[in-house]
Amino acid sequence: MMIFVVAVVLCLSPQVWGLSDDCQSSLQKLDCGYVGINQTQCEAKNCCWVPVDPNPNNVPWCFHKTGPIPHYTVDDIEKTALGVKITLKTNASDSPTYGTPVNPLVVEISEQTESRLHIKIYDPNNKRWEIPTSFSPAPSDPSTSPSSTLYTYKYPDKGSDFSFSIMRDGGDVLFDASNLQFFDQYLTLSTKLPASSNVYGIGEHVTPYLKLQPRTYTLWNFDTATPELLNLYGSHPFYLDLRPPGNAHGVYLRNSNGMDVVLADDSLTYNVIGGVLDFYFFLGPKPEAVIQQYQEVIGRPHMPPYWALGFHQCRYGYKNVEELEAVVAGYKSSQIPLDTMWSDIDYMDQYKDFTLDPDNYALDKMKPFVDSLHQNGQQYVHIIDPGIKAQQGYDPYDKGIQMDVFIKDSKGKPLTGKVWPGITTFPDFFHPKANQYWENNIQSFRTNYFPVDGLWIDMNEISNFCNGECSSEDDSATIQQAPKPTIPYNGFDPNSPPYQIDNQGNRVALNVKTISTDAVHYGGVLEYNTHNLFGLTESIATNLALEDIRKARSLVISRSTFPGSGSHAGHWTGDNHADWENIYTSIPDVLNFQMFGIPLIGADICGFAGSTNEELCGRWMQLGAFYPFSRNHNAIGDDPQEPYRWSSVANKSRVALGIRYSILPYYYTLFYKAHRDPDPKDPAAVVLRPLFFDFSDDSNTYEIDKQFMVGGSLLISPILKQGASTIQIYIPSGVWYDWYSWQVVTDEGKMSKSLSVGDDIPIHIRGGSIIPMHQPAMTTAASRKTPFSLLVALDSSGSATGDLFCDDGNSLDMKSYLFVDYSVDGKELKATVSGPGYSGSLSSLDAVNILGVGTKPNSVMLNGQAVSSFTYDDSNKSLKITSLNADMSKDFTIKWM
Ligand SMILES: *[C@@H]1O[C@H](CO)[C@@H](O)[C@H](O)[C@H]1NC(C)=O
Ligand SMILES: *[C@@H]1O[C@H](CO)[C@@H](O)[C@H](O)[C@H]1NC(C)=O
Ligand SMILES: *[C@@H]1O[C@H](CO)[C@@H](O)[C@H](O)[C@H]1NC(C)=O
Numbered sequence: 022m023m024i025f026v027v028a029v030v031l032c033l034s035p036q037v038w039g040l041s042d043d044c045q046s047s048l049q050k051l052d053c054g055y056v057g058i059n060q061t062q063c064e065a066k067n068c069c070w071v072p073v074d075p076n077p078n079n080v081p082w083c084f085h086k087t088g089p090i091p092h093y094t095v096d097d098i099e100k101t102a103l104g105v106k107i108t109l110k111t112n113a114s115d116s117p118t119y120g121t122p123v124n125p126l127v128v129e130i131s132e133q134t135e136s137r138l139h140i141k142i143y144d145p146n147n148k149r150w151e152i153p154t155s156f157s158p159a160p161s162d163p164s165t166s167p168s169s170t171l172y173t174y175k176y177p178d179k180g181s182d183f184s185f186s187i188m189r190d191g192g193d194v195l196f197d198a199s200n201l202q203f204f205d206q207y208l209t210l211s212t213k214l215p216a217s218s219n220v221y222g223i224g225e226h227v228t229p230y231l232k233l234q235p236r237t238y239t240l241w242n243f244d245t246a247t248p249e250l251l252n253l254y255g256s257h258p259f260y261l262d263l264r265p266p267g268n269a270h271g272v273y274l275r276n277s278n279g280m281d282v283v284l285a286d287d288s289l290t291y292n293v294i295g296g297v298l299d300f301y302f303f304l305g306p307k308p309e310a311v312i313q314q315y316q317e318v319i320g321r322p323h324m325p326p327y328w329a330l331g332f333h334q335c336r337y338g339y340k341n342v343e344e345l346e347a348v349v350a351g352y353k354s355s356q357i358p359l360d361t362m363w364s365d366i367d368y369m370d371q372y373k374d375f376t377l378d379p380d381n382y383a384l385d386k387m388k389p390f391v392d393s394l395h396q397n398g399q400q401y402v403h404i405i406d407p408g409i410k411a412q413q414g415y416d417p418y419d420k421g422i423q424m425d426v427f428i429k430d431s432k433g434k435p436l437t438g439k440v441w442p443g444i445t446t447f448p449d450f451f452h453p454k455a456n457q458y459w460e461n462n463i464q465s466f467r468t469n470y471f472p473v474d475g476l477w478i479d480m481n482e483i484s485n486f487c488n489g490e491c492s493s494e495d496d497s498a499t500i501q502q503a504p505k506p507t508i509p510y511n512g513f514d515p516n517s518p519p520y521q522i523d524n525q526g527n528r529v530a531l532n533v534k535t536i537s538t539d540a541v542h543y544g545g546v547l548e549y550n551t552h553n554l555f556g557l558t559e560s561i562a563t564n565l566a567l568e569d570i571r572k573a574r575s576l577v578i579s580r581s582t583f584p585g586s587g588s589h590a591g592h593w594t595g596d597n598h599a600d601w602e603n604i605y606t607s608i609p610d611v612l613n614f615q616m617f618g619i620p621l622i623g624a625d626i627c628g629f630a631g632s633t634n635e636e637l638c639g640r641w642m643q644l645g646a647f648y649p650f651s652r653n654h655n656a657i658g659d660d661p662q663e664p665y666r667w668s669s670v671a672n673k674s675r676v677a678l679g680i681r682y683s684i685l686p687y688y689y690t691l692f693y694k695a696h697r698d699p700d701p702k703d704p705a706a707v708v709l710r711p712l713f714f715d716f717s718d719d720s721n722t723y724e725i726d727k728q729f730m731v732g733g734s735l736l737i738s739p740i741l742k743q744g745a746s747t748i749q750i751y752i753p754s755g756v757w758y759d760w761y762s763w764q765v766v767t768d769e770g771k772m773s774k775s776l777s778v779g780d781d782i783p784i785h786i787r788g789g790s791i792i793p794m795h796q797p798a799m800t801t802a803a804s805r806k807t808p809f810s811l812l813v814a815l816d817s818s819g820s821a822t823g824d825l826f827c828d829d830g831n832s833l834d835m836k837s838y839l840f841v842d843y844s845v846d847g848k849e850l851k852a853t854v855s856g857p858g859y860s861g862s863l864s865s866l867d868a869v870n871i872l873g874v875g876t877k878p879n880s881v882m883l884n885g886q887a888v889s890s891f892t893y894d895d896s897n898k899s900l901k902i903t904s905l906n907a908d909m910s911k912d913f914t915i916k917w918m
């Protein structure tokens with residue numbers, strides 16, 4: 022298919038801008054409206070109103086009257102070491118709406134690796150805003166191009182209109198770019214999408230689907246209580262496109278400015294309000310390889326400490342130390358695992374960072390409490406916010422003024438907004454001294470009070486209780502429409518960009534509930550350009566500080582994220598709601614962040630806002646036991662929801678968390694594989710996976726978002742409906758075993774199945790898997806001390822593979838570890854140990870349970886020596902070998918015959 026717009030533009034003359042009143046033009050319609058806009062409101066914006074109903078292609082009803090768009094023609098083509106540099110020119114005159122088109126433009130196409138193509142479109146004469154690589158990495162060009170590539174690309178000859186396309190192996194067109202426009206504050210480009218495309222990603226949004234549906238997805242970090250489909254805390258301009266028969270590619274637009282990504286049935290359009298068009302294309306072809314290639318650009322995920330994978334309890338509204346103690350005791354007496362106790366802002370003195378409430382959280386009680394957690398192998402984490410109360414005599418404020426590290430307003434004074442403690446300033450992590458400032462504060466809290474094990478960084482969109490800036494506590498935030506753009510355009514204005522992104526689905530002003538877009542960071546950098554980066558920069562500073570102080574891996578959980586955040590922090594899905602819709606939407610949300618390079622993610626289990634109920638909380642504890650980051654968190658004023666509050670929820674939690682704790686070696690290994698330099702034979706890059714990751718050749722899996730996989734071996738099918746006695750599940754191809762009975766559910770798979778459900782969450786083990794396990798215990802520390810076992814689930818040919826990463830769970834350098842490959846082939850299990858070796862104490866292997874053994878063996882041998890303790894169960898074809906006492910740090914073989 023040829024590009025849809027350019028051909029039409031050529032026929033139009035004269036080639037000038039002007040407000041054509043022709044609303045019937047066949048030009049691509051550039052959205053001027055917002056969801057729910059009506060004719061009066063549209064025409065008041067001087068835009069065209071042309072309803073289209075039915076509207077399968079999601080054509081905007083309200084669109085700009087721009088007249089002919091400027092098109093760029095190819096002026097010069099120069100071969101480079103890695104590809105080509107194309108100079109574009111436009112002869113279009115100024116646009117009344119957007120000003121002067123950037124002219125000339127350069128398009129640089131670089132073949133960076135066999136599977137990664139880089140295309141950057143920029144102004145060769147004026148340096149524009151680009152994301153510093155110190156915050157969000159981007160690889161530098163290699164010195165030579167790869168000897169072969171999975172892609173080819175096309176661009177026009179000199180003198181022709183500009184477009185470009187990228188093909189897989191010269192065939193399937195993956196990206197078909199047209200309609201390039203490049204103004205100072207408005208950049209746009211579209212790609213055609215074939216009907217076979219399945220697009221995932223583009224976040225952060227709460228969506229009632231994993232596979233994206235046509236609509237506008239806006240990226241502008243915003244603090245709101247998670248309404249579906251609106252721009253939220255973080256921005257991730259990355260998508261993965263999966264097409265039958267199972268090839269996937271990824272597209273990353275490396276740009277931190279506000280943008281709308283408009284997905285229609287047959288196209289995807291970027292409308293961006295600044296920066297440059299800096300694209301990376303990842304050829305996969307398997308979905309997991311796409312994510313691995315993406316993470317090669319943005320940075321691989323942080324390796325969490327082992328304890329971070331334990332269970333966490335938090336709530337906003339714990340009144341005092343006694344309540345924290347009672348909760349820890351409640352877990353203990355109910356025998357439900359708990360690794361980490363958390364505090365929300367309640368612990369602070371008047372909500373000021375780095376302080377302690379002297380009455381309710383008095384030091385002489387808090388310190389012994391935290392010490393006792395540590396003695397029990399548990400941890401304590403609390404919240405901090407970026408807003409520093411603007412109050413003389415408050416040390417973090419005084420030091421920030423002395424060090425001059427706060428974000429400035431347009432007049433050069435520290436910008437003030439309003440957050441929990443009242444009027445606040447905000448650290449500017451662009452400032453070279455800001456990391457030191459932040460670390461000093463974190464260190465003084467530890468010196469003055471007690472050592473926390475991790476930090477939870479909230480409100481970092483930046484969230485502000487007034488719009489832009491304020492100096493009085495009486496000010497408040499109101500939802501205001503963006504100011505009308507000036508027509509004709511009269512130069513760069515951070516407060517009133519000519520293209521209004523669909524902020525909050527209603528084109529609200531960019532400063533609503535955040536700081537002013539004309540605020541200034543170190544080096545004269547405008548908030549307009551860097552807004553989406555604040556959470557990332559704070560995550561970097563916080564993780565660096567904790568690592569430097571603790572000399573161990575720490576836990577940082579950040580609400581706001583950007584590409585690269587996963588190398589420093591995990592994330593939770595924010596202020597969700599205690600209802601059945603939110604238990605479901607947590608799944609697409611958590612799966613999206615696996616694709617965004619932030620595998621350590623979870624939703625507030627049992628729901629944050631609103632009171633939960635016994636059935637919902639029980640089902641949510643079961644699902645949440647499999648979130649990579651597993652935390653129950655509740656809002657102030659709602660009914661308590663710790664799992665021991667109801668006997669049925671306690672029972673479900675004991676079972677589900679018992680499974681989680683027993684498979685922590687498997688989770689930890691998945692995190693390691695996402696973190697390490699990838700092994701070309703094993704593209705593992707994420708922890709939880711949509712079904713289409715492992716079964717990309719099965720189009721039945723493309724829209725499944727009520728089930729997911731943990732690694733490649735476990736299929737989880739949570740119960741998401743009130744009163745459900747059956748659920749409909751999909752079982753992909755292969756042999757699958759029921760977790761609880763070890764019975765084969767299907768030896769072929771690829772089937773939908775109605776499953777009757779009882780108390781437990783349905784889990785299926787994929788034939789061909791070997792899962793390293795411990796025994797469950799009340800903490801990860803205690804669980805790690807129990808013997809190992811291996812759960813071996815044979816496939817139809819009697820084979821299976823798995824692996825294990827093992828270290829002390831804490832060290833920063835990760836130099837002392839074991840990596841063990843397990844494989845079964847022909848009635849023999851082999852363990853092959855690699856890695857530098859682990860010097861710490863290591864449990865031995867006690868048991869091996871093999872599922873799918875056709876006939877009862879007569880003998881079992883460990884390293885050639887007969888083993889007497891084994892049983893065979895004919896009803897479920899399982900072989901249970903016990904009392905092995907094998908050394909996990911050495912190669913071994915187990916044979917049965
Ligand atoms: C701009 O360039 C196009 C060819 O690409 C030409 O047809 C048109 O006349 C030019 N317009 C002006 C105003 O020079
Ligand atoms: C459009 O919406 C505005 C604001 O809600 C309202 O005042 C106006 O009557 C509406 N116009 C039409 C044509 O529905
Ligand atoms: C919880 O489990 C215990 C022990 O198995 C059982 O006695 C009790 O009835 C269960 N409670 C509920 C509500 O299912």
Ligand SMILES: *[C@@H]1O[C@H](CO)[C@@H](O)[C@H](O)[C@H]1NC(C)=O
Pocket residue numbers: 762763764892893894896897899901
């Ligand atoms: C399957 O085998 C195990 C181990 O021998 C046994 O404990 C269990 O009861 C069996 N399950 C069924 C459903 O037969």
